[in-house]
Amino acid sequence: MTEPDAKLTEWILSAREGNQDAFAELVYSFQDAVYNLCYRMLGQSTEAEDATQEAFIRAYLNLHRYDLTRPFKTWLLSIASNHCIDRLRKRRMQFLSLDEPLPSGSALALSSDEPGPEQVTMSNERGQLIQGLLDQLKPDDRAAIIYRYWYDYSYAEIADVLDSTESAIKSRLFRARRLLADLYQEGFDEPADDDRPINPRLLQE
C-alpha cells in the first residue's frame, strides 16, 4: 500500500468512527473531482454545488458500506453520478409534466444565476459549446462520456461505476459520440484557438 493510499484508508476508517475532521480531509481531496462530475452532468453551478454536497453527505452516511478493496474515488464518483442521473430524470419529468419543450442544454447552462469560479473558466465559446453538446445527451450516455474524457476511465471502470457491462458501456459511448459528431456537423461551430493542455494519456490512446 502506497503512502497516500495508507493515509486515505486511515481517513476513511477514522471517518467511519464518526470523526468529521477525517472526513473533511476526504472532502478536500475529492471535492474537485466530484464537483466537476456534477457540473458536467447538470450544467448549472448552483445545482452542481448542491449535488456535490448531497453526494458527500450520502458517502459519509454510507461509509460503513464502502468496500476498502475498491478505489474510494470510484465509489464516491458512482454516488455522485447516480445522484445526478436521478436529478436529470426528475428534471425531465418536471418539464414533461408542465407540457413544455425541454430547454436546450446551452440555454440551461447560460441561465445559471450568479457567476461562479467555474464560469470564469468556462467563459469562452469552447466551454459553452462542450456543455451545450453534453446537455443534448441522455443522462446515462452523458455519464459515460464524462467518465471517459474527464476521468480517463476504461470501459471496464465505467461499467463498474455505472453498474453496467463493458459491452453496454462501449455501445453507449459510441452512440453518444456519434450523436455529438452529428450535432457538431449540423452547426455547432468550434472556436478557433485553445491553449489548454491536452490530456497526454488520452492522446496516446
Next chain:
Amino acid sequence: MTEQYNEMMQERLDGNLDEQRESELIRHLQEEPDAAMHNASLEAVHDMLVRAPLVRAPGRLAATIMARLAQAVQEEAVQQELSEEVKQALLFATNLVILQMTPVLLASSYMVMNAQARPEVLAKAVNRTVALVVVMIDGMRVLFDRMEELVDEDPAMAPVALALMPTVMNGILDYMQNGANPLEDVARQVEGASGDDSDDLDYDRIGRLSG
C-alpha cells in the same frame, strides 16, 4: 459494412484499433467522402472533449459540505433517538384504532346482511354505510391535518400525536353517538335529502356496537 467502419472510427479514437484495421479504415476514408466527413466530426468532438478542463469546486464548497454534514448527522441522531418510540407509538395507536373501528365495520356488515334479506332497504343500508365511512374519513382528515401541523412545529411531537390518535377517534365515535348525529345529516345528503326516521334502529345498533 458502413456500420463496421463507423465502429472502427470509434475504436480508433479509443486507441483500440490495430495497424492492419487502421490501414483498412484509412483506405475506406480516402474512397468515401461522406465517411471521411463523419470521421472528421468524430475526431473534432473527441479532440474537444480531450482538451476540456476539469472545473474546480468553488472555494467555499468544502466548508458548506461540512456544515451540512454536521446538521445531517445531528438530524439523523435525533431521528434514531425517536425512531424506536415512534415505532412503538405507531404500532400501539394503529392497533387501538383497528380495535375501535372493528365494531363500526361489524355494524356496517350487519346492516348490509340485514338489507340483503330485505331488498327494499338495500339502497338505504348502503347509503348509511357510505355515510358512516364519509364521517369517519372526514374526522381522520382533520385529525391528520392537525397532527401534521404539530409535527411540522416540532418533530418530537410525532409520538405524542400518534398516541393521541385513538383518543381522538373515540371522541369522534362519541360525537356520532351522542352529539348532533352528523351521520344522519350525511346520510340524508347521500340519499338526496329523502330522510326516513324508520331507520333510527340502525343508528342505535351502530352506536351500541361502536361505543
